[in-house]
Structure formats: structure tokens, C-alpha cells
Amino acid sequence: MTKVHVTTSINGDETEFxxxxxxxxxxxxxxxxxxxxxxxxxxxxxxxxxSVTLNGRLVCSCLVLGVEAEGAEVGTIEGVGEADNxxxxxxxxxxxxxxxxGICTPGLIVSTQALLAENPSPTEEEARYYLAGxxxxxxxxxxxxxxxxDSAETMRGEVK
Amino acid sequence: xxxxxxxxxxxxxDAIGILQKTDIKSKVMAGGTDLIIQTKSQTADPVRVVDLKxxxxxxxxxxxxxxxxLGPAMSCAEFTTLDDVKAVYPGLSESAYLIGSTQVQGxxxxxxxxCNASPAADTIPALIANGAQCVIEGNNGERVVAVEDFxxxxxxxxxxxxxxxxxxxxxxxxxxxxxxxxxxIPRTEMDIAVAGAGVSVTLDSSGKCTAARVAIGAVAxxxxxxxxxxxxxxxxxxxxxxxxxxAAAASAAAKPITDRRGTAEYRTHVVGVLVKRAAKIAAERxxxxx
Numbered sequence: 001m002t003k004v005h006v007t008t009s010i011n012g013d014e015t016e017f018x019x020x021x022x023x024x025x026x027x028x029x030x031x032x033x034x035x036x037x038x039x040x041x042x043x044x045x046x047x048x049x050x051s052v053t054l055n056g057r058l059v060c061s062c063l064v065l066g067v068e069a070e071g072a073e074v075g076t077i078e079g080v081g082e083a084d085n086x087x088x089x090x091x092x093x094x095x096x097x098x099x100x101x102g103i104c105t106p107g108l109i110v111s112t113q114a115l116l117a118e119n120p121s122p123t124e125e126e127a128r129y130y131l132a133g134x135x136x137x138x139x140x141x142x143x144x145x146x147x148x149x150d151s152a153e154t155m156r157g158e159v160k
Numbered sequence: 161x162x163x164x165x166x167x168x169x170x171x172x173x174d175a176i177g178i179l180q181k182t183d184i185k186s187k188v189m190a191g192g193t194d195l196i197i198q199t200k201s202q203t204a205d206p207v208r209v210v211d212l213k214x215x216x217x218x219x220x221x222x223x224x225x226x227x228x229x230l231g232p233a234m235s236c237a238e239f240t241t242l243d244d245v246k247a248v249y250p251g252l253s254e255s256a257y258l259i260g261s262t263q264v265q266g267x268x269x270x271x272x273x274x275c276n277a278s279p280a281a282d283t284i285p286a287l288i289a290n291g292a293q294c295v296i297e298g299n300n301g302e303r304v305v306a307v308e309d310f311x312x313x314x315x316x317x318x319x320x321x322x323x324x325x326x327x328x329x330x331x332x333x334x335x336x337x338x339x340x341x342x343x344x345i346p347r348t349e350m351d352i353a354v355a356g357a358g359v360s361v362t363l364d365s366s367g368k369c370t371a372a373r374v375a376i377g378a379v380a381x382x383x384x385x386x387x388x389x390x391x392x393x394x395x396x397x398x399x400x401x402x403x404x405x406x407a408a409a410a411s412a413a414a415k416p417i418t419d420r421r422g423t424a425e426y427r428t429h430v431v432g433v434l435v436k437r438a439a440k441i442a443a444e445r446x447x448x449x450x
Binding site: 021025058063065091111114129131 | 162163164165166168191192194196197199200209211213218235237238260261262263264266349350
């Protein structure tokens with residue numbers, strides 16, 4: 001099988017990689033580009049752990065072929081913030097203890113960022129529906145929703 | 161199946177040329193939310209993926225006095241934000257909003273939902289209610305098939321292996337027309353329909369129903385257009401008696417199976433309830449449409 005050469009933009013950086021036609025974008029991010037912040041949960045689009053943005057739209061990277069990234073703009077958790085410069089959403093997840101094992105957290109933060117970009121003032125119900133594709137088996141969601149609503153409020157108020 | 165080749169043609173002609181190759185099987189991809197999962201199955205038969213998203217018109221739409229012409233590969237996430245479409249076909253917009261999660265809607269398309277041909281596909285009853293037609297392109301030119309005739313079985317449609325769905329078109333509804341789609345699932349989000357109902361009604365200035373289309377999903381091998389249910393509404397003021405008659409007609413047309421989501425008996429009943437409620441909503445909306 002011939003590998004395909006792909007040129008794409010990941011978190012604003014032009015990136016090139018070689019992949020098999022069957023590799024998913026998730027495979028490429030984790031195995032070839034060492035961007036392991038994006039997690040694999042179900043591998044079938046049900047859990048949202050692998051959430052990324054593709055040309056600005058929230059998608060499951062397990063349901064995107066790596067070759068489809070050609071010419072596209074991909075956004076991953078690594079582009080949201082850095083360890084010494086966290087994004088507001090990341091700070092709020094810490095503040096509200098909105099995680100336990102942490103596997104769902106990158107996906108939830110990427111999804112929350114997409115939510116708040118589309119709708120800076122979501123109701124709790126809107127936030128819960130938007131994030132329904134991000135499964136968390138630890139927290140029971142209450143702390144996550146508190147962190148999301150607090151992030152929205154903070155981002156509306158003043159930029160940190 | 162195992163994906164061994166990926167092609168992203170720029171034109172319909174190029175796509176059909178690729179589909180005519182006989183070296184290995186080709187699979188057409190729009191959003192890939194069904195196809196990519198299928199490719200992860202254990203069987204090793206090699207397939208070529210033909211991605212339609214780079215073809216002009218596949219991801220766009222037009223809406224004018226004649227109706228809507230929809231690029232089949234447009235994501236549901238984009239489709240459900242089209243306010244002009246929502247104003248004319250609110251039920252169709254609702255059906256697209258019910259497919260999977262935000263992430264799945266970011267990729268999944270109405271054309272893909274239709275071609276994948278699940279009996280429980282949410283957009284199919286809503287398309288049928290709106291009289292939608294499939295514009296199919298193949299080596300011998302174009303042909304047009306009504307959505308209710310397009311799906312021929314579970315995961316089967318009427319297209320040959322070298323044909324593809326080019327556009328989905330539907331007429332502009334007559335004045336005083338609106339639609340609604342409802343489905344029942346055991347939870348509030350992220351599940352597959354136990355039963356679904358798409359209804360379009362046209363009311364005249366006195367509130368009398370002059371035309372209707374009723375389609376039901378997840379209660380037979382394919383979504384069904386139920387003419388008897390529409391006839392029960394036509395000529396009435398869409399009152400309680402007419403709604404009950406439409407519900408009974410829908411239940412009579414249902415041929416469901418029993419599975420873990422619901423028994424055949426339950427589905428038969430609930431599809432009637434959904435038709436009744438969807439018709440009520442469509443009529444309320446129609447009263448507000450000039």
C-alpha cells in the first residue's frame with residue numbers, strides 16, 4: 001500500500017505527514033505527530049474523547065480519514081493552551097474539579113471552546129445538549145457543566 | 161473492509177469515472193460517519209473511498225421560488241444553521257438536528273443519511289413529507305427518483321455501483337404549508353429512533369387541509385409514505401377526529417420488528433402517536449405561514 005503525503009495546518013502550524021489511506025486523523029495525530037492530548041475512547045464516534053476541530057467545525061477525529069486533512073485546518077487540545085499558559089476553560093475545569101480520570105477532558109475542553117465560539121451565552125440546557133456527545137464516566141457531569149458555565153461567564157466578562 | 165485507496169475527485173464526471181473502475185470495490189463517502197465505522201470491520205476486502213466533498217455543489221444549496229436544491233454532502237451542522245431553510249422546511253431542519261452528537265453532525269450529511277438507508281434514518285421521513293427527489297447521475301446521464309422509491313431495503317438504495325446522488329431537490333411548499341418531524345427515543349439525546357414521523361400539511365385561508373404528506377420511519381424495512389394517513393387529514397380542519405384517523409392509518413401501515421429498543425406492538429402504537437403530534441405541530445406552523 002502506498003502512503004499518501006498530506007499537507008495540513010494543525011493549531012496554525014503547517015504540518016506534513018505520510019499516512020495510509022485507512023488511517024484516521026486520530027491515528028495520525030497520536031501515532032505519527034505525537035499529539036497525544038487527543039484521546040481514543042470508543043473509536044466509533046460515540047464518546048467524543050477524540051474531539052478536534054476541522055476547518056472550524058467540531059468533529060470526532062476517529063471519524064475523519066487522515067488523508068482528508070489535506071489543505072484543511074485542524075485544531076486540537078494542544079492548541080487550546082499550554083501548561084504554563086492555560087486557557088480560561090482549562091483553568092475553570094481545574095477550579096471546579098471537573099475531572100477525575102481525565103480521559104474525556106481534552107475532548108470536553110475542545111468541545112466547550114467550540115460551543116462558546118458559536119454561542120458565548122449558552123443556557124445550561126444548551127450546554128448540556130451541545131456536549132451530549134462527550135461522555136464522562138467519572139464526574140456525573142455536574143462539575144463539568146459548572147466549569148463550562150463559569151468559563152462562559154468569565155469569557156463574557158473580562159478576558160483573562 | 162480495508163481502505164487501500166482514497167480519491168477526492170473535483171467533478172461528477174471524474175467521480176463516475178472512478179466508480180466505473182472494476183479493480184476493487186469503490187465506496188462513496190460524504191461525511192463518513194457511517195462508512196468509516198464500516199471500514200473498521202474485521203473483513204479484509206479492499207475498498208477505494210471516493211470522497212465527494214471536493215465536488216462543486218456537493219456542499220452547497222440554493223433556495224428560491226422553485227424550491228430547494230441541496231448538495232447531498234453538506235454537513236448537518238451547517239444545514240441546521242440555515243435560517244432561510246428552517247423557515248420553509250422546519251421539520252427537515254429538526255430531523256437533521258437529531259442525528260448523533262454535535263461532533264457527528266459536524267460531518268454527517270442528509271445525502272449520506274439517505275444513501276446509508278437505515279430504516280431508522282431521521283431525515284428520510286422528513287424528506288418524503290416534503291416531496292423530495294433524488295437527482296442521480298450516472299454514465300447514462302441523469303435520472304430523478306422520489307425519496308420514497310430511492311431506498312429499497314435495509315442499507316440498500318436504487319443506485320447502481322457507478323451512479324451517485326448529485327442533488328436532493330424539493331418543491332417550494334404551497335402557501336399555507338408547513339412540516340414537522342418527531343421521533344421517539346428512550347432517552348433525550350444521542351439515540352436511534354424507535355419510531356419517527358414526518359408530516360407536511362397545507363391549509364387554506366379557512367384552515368381546511370387541502371394537501372398533506374405523512375411519512376413514517378423505523379417501523380418497516382424502509383421509511384413509508386402513508387397515503388391513507390394523509391387522506392385522513394385532507395378536507396378536515398386537522399381536528400382531533402382527523403388526527404386520530406391519521407394516527408390509526410399510520411399504525412395500520414407500520415410493519416415493525418421487535419428489538420432491544422422496542423417491541424413491534426409498542427412501535428405500531430407509538431408511530432401513530434407521533435404522526436398525530438407531528439401533524440398538529442405542522443398545522444400550527446401552517447396557520448402562521450402566509
